[in-house]
Amino acid sequence: MSFDVERVRKDFPIFEREVNGHPLVYLDSANTSQKPVQVLDVMRAHQERYNGNVSRSVHTLGTESTEAYEGARARIATFIGAASPDEVVFTKNSTEAINLAAHSLGQMLRLGPGDEVVISEMEHHSNLVPWQLLCERTGATLRWFGISDDGRLDESNLDELVTERTKIVSLVHMSNVLGTVNDVTRIAARARSAGALLMLDCSQSVPHLPLDVQALGADLIAFTGHKMLGPTGIGVLWGRLDLLAQMPPFLAGGSMIETVTMAGTTFAPPPARFEAGTPPITEAIGLGAAVDYLTGLGMAAIHEHEQTITRYALDALSSVPGVRIFGPATIEGRGGTVSFGVDGVHPHDVGQILDALGVEVRVGHHCARPVCSRFSVPAMTRASFYLYTTTAEIDALARGLDQVRKVFG
Numbered sequence: 143m144s145f146d147v148e149r150v151r152k153d154f155p156i157f158e159r160e161v162n163g164h165p166l167v168y169l170d171s172a173n174t175s176q177k178p179v180q181v182l183d184v185m186r187a188h189q190e191r192y193n194g195n196v197s198r199s200v201h202t203l204g205t206e207s208t209e210a211y212e213g214a215r216a217r218i219a220t221f222i223g224a225a226s227p228d229e230v231v232f233t234k235n236s237t238e239a240i241n242l243a244a245h246s247l248g249q250m251l252r253l254g255p256g257d258e259v260v261i262s263e264m265e266h267h268s269n270l271v272p273w274q275l276l277c278e279r280t281g282a283t284l285r286w287f288g289i290s291d292d293g294r295l296d297e298s299n300l301d302e303l304v305t306e307r308t309k310i311v312s313l314v315h316m317s318n319v320l321g322t323v324n325d326v327t328r329i330a331a332r333a334r335s336a337g338a339l340l341m342l343d344c345s346q347s348v349p350h351l352p353l354d355v356q357a358l359g360a361d362l363i364a365f366t367g368h369k370m371l372g373p374t375g376i377g378v379l380w381g382r383l384d385l386l387a388q389m390p391p392f393l394a395g396g397s398m399i400e401t402v403t404m405a406g407t408t409f410a411p412p413p414a415r416f417e418a419g420t421p422p423i424t425e426a427i428g429l430g431a432a433v434d435y436l437t438g439l440g441m442a443a444i445h446e447h448e449q450t451i452t453r454y455a456l457d458a459l460s461s462v463p464g465v466r467i468f469g470p471a472t473i474e475g476r477g478g479t480v481s482f483g484v485d486g487v488h489p490h491d492v493g494q495i496l497d498a499l500g501v502e503v504r505v506g507h508h509c510a511r512p513v514c515s516r517f518s519v520p521a522m523t524r525a526s527f528y529l530y531t532t533t534a535e536i537d538a539l540a541r542g543l544d545q546v547r548k549v550f551g
């Protein structure tokens with residue numbers, strides 16, 4: 143059965159609206175995705191009918207809430223192929239998940255001078271600044287993979303970068319700027335043989351690709367609910383259970399303890415150890431509903447649809463004179479995020495003209511300044527696609543770029 147994008151769009155109330163007198167053309171899903179009514183309904187039902195705090199109430203509402211919260215955890219675990227729901231730690235977003243990992247691993251590994259952490263030039267600031275801060279705090283050294291001219295991870299110096307000094311490798315799985323999907327097979331094998339832990343920032347891959355954490359070869363991954371049809375305020379740190387069990391807590395407070403006396407505290411096993419305080423309950427339940435929705439359509443079918451759209455967009459954009467695409471020019475090893483420049487026009491002007499036509503793209507450095515520096519530009523325009531994107535919307539983008547060229551001569 144072919145993917146029925148028009149049917150899918152009917153689930154998203156936002157597509158009924160206009161922007162500046164034009165039908166909404168939403169090409170900013172790498173930034174945040176739109177939400178289907180199935181997710182909105184589930185969240186509303188929780189607030190309206192069975193709101194109660196989790197893991198602490200004996201009353202009916204608390205029990206129902208806890209069941210829904212833990213049920214969401216279990217379905218998210220299945221969605222990513224986790225060995226157990228206990229491997230799924232709820233956080234606020236990817237950023238918090240990565241900060242949690244950086245703090246906790248730094249302490250667990252007693253990171254210090256002589257140790258190395260390896261990232262890449264392709265990182266979102268969320269997977270860069272926490273490791274910079276960790277290295278500053280501990281005296282460890284930060285090293286990184288570069289980016290090749292065609293926007294792929296440059297692994298040519300893998301053996302020099304990942305050595306017995308390397309304690310942690312943390313890489314973006316799919317770039318939020320270049321769209322590159324990094325095949326981490328070789329890096330994972332090298333990290334394993336060097337005795338280093340591998341973390342992957344899957345913020346852009348979990349929403350768009352069928353993903354199995356067992357096959358990926360990583361020890362930890364992070365992703366964020368709002369980019370995968372869920373609400374803001376909820377993210378996930380997945381980790382191998384034996385690793386999570388060794389990691390010290392990040393935030394401390396209620397719900398993460400085993401025993402507390404005035405003399406000291408012992409901590410709950412994961413995931414509770416990492417979920418201090420009242421968690422984002424409705425948001426976790428909403429993310430569970432998002433995962434149900436994605437599973438219902440099938441991640442392979444969603445991915446295939448996005449590949450079709452991306453191929454169409456790469457063709458359309460490369461036929462607009464003066465447009466330069468940053469990142470892989472072909473569909474191989476890339477996802478549906480396409481950044482580009484228009485000769486002689488600042489991305490903010492591109493974004494404004496497109497917005498006037500109802501076409502919503504992101505402009506700027508995309509929280510990945512080193513990527514912009516790598517391509518010697520201060521900013522880029524980015525169009526990013528999802529399961530609801532149509533070829534007609536790509537045509538609207540191309541027409542908008544013609545308009546940009548007219549306005550700027």
Ligand SMILES: Cc1ncc(COP(=O)(O)O)c(C=O)c1O
Pocket residue numbers: 172173235236237238266268269314316317318343345346366509
């Ligand atoms: C690759 C990547 N990593 C991390 C993040 C951070 O996500 P959040 O802001 O939800 O924590 C983003 C968000 O744009 C991203 O694209």
